[in-house]
Amino acid sequence: MEHNIWIYILVMAAVTYLIRVTPLILIRSEIKNQTVRSFLYYVPYVTLAVMTVPAIIDATNSPIAGGAALVVGIILAAFGKSMFTVAVVCPVVVILIEFILTKL
Amino acid sequence: MKIKALIKEGIRDGFPIFLAYFAVSFALGIAAGKVGFSALQAFVVSLTNNASAGEYAGISLVGVSAGYLEVALMVFIANARYFLMSCTLSQKFSPETPFFHRLIIGYAITDEIFAANIGRKGYIEPAYSYGVMGMAMPGWAFGTALGVIAGDVLPSFAVSALSVALFGMFIAIIIPPAMKNKVIAALVLVSFALSTAANKLPLFDGISQGIKTILLTVVISLAAALVRPIPSDVDCE
Secondary structure, three states: OOOOHHHHHHHHHHHHHHHHHHHHHHOOOOOOOHHHHHHHHHHHHHHHHHHHOOHHHHHOOOHHHHHHHHHHHHHHHHOOOOHHHHHHHHHHHHHHHHHHHHHO | OHHHHHHHHHHHHHHHHHHHHHHHHHHHHHHHHHOOOOHHHHHHHHHHHOOOHHHHHHHHHHHOOOOHHHHHHHHHHHOHHHHHHHHHHHOOOOOOOOOHHHHHHHHHOOHHHHHHHHOOOOOOOHHHHHHHHHHHHHHHHHHHHHHHHHHHHOOHHHHHHHHHHHHHHHHHHHHHHHHHOHHHHHHHHHHHHHHHHHHHOHHHOOOOHHHHHHHHHHHHHHHHHHHOOOOOOOOOO
């Protein structure tokens, strides 16, 4: 089946907007259910972790470079470096490692 | 006059968000360009979605020609947290505020813009929210479009390196809370391990990328919610 990028965009936009606006339209009180609240609280961490590994290792020309970027990124973030710093340093690590690897 | 001052304040608070969005969405644009988005399509997808994880999840599924329903489900799961933010935000609307403001302000519930709105005392003042939105959101859309263009002209080693920037951003979101909260730390490690297993073991080859991400997210988050429910006073942020 042939897929159209504009339809993908429409689907994504519609789903995202409905998620954002439905509670504002319908729900006038806070969600009390503990399990639902906990689930929604954990989802962003889990989904970001799942999307990062092993994808970061597969994204680079050399898996070693991606792996190094992952480790360096985690260390920087653990020491409280900003999102901007981590997002800039990770690609620099990849460039350095891949450069070194081509020289070996 | 009061409205003007509120818009001004919103623009002031929106400016750092604009800068951050511009830098980060650049990496998203690289990813979008890789799977065939034009600069215009990337601009539109960012303008209409205003999401990082959800947008990336959707774009990467477009890259493997996933079905529309699969993309819808993936975007739904990845953006589920906005649902909770929206619930929280609904508490901040005065009964006096005309209803249509909810429809517009809801459009821009992102982690950062939500935080700006929640950080204010008292009820939502739509003029302030529009200032923040109007300032911050174009950064996301223009940055994405520029990322696509850069991905076209940069040499392949640079694109390979830049595609990692987005993961760097994800790492910067999940690691600091993991340092403070053992449950989140454990969740991140479990997610890394199970995701690697699901993608590397031949056993799971038949399952599409999107379904894997959805299943892993739902199963791990639900398990955590049942085993370690959050205390009731924890904010949803």
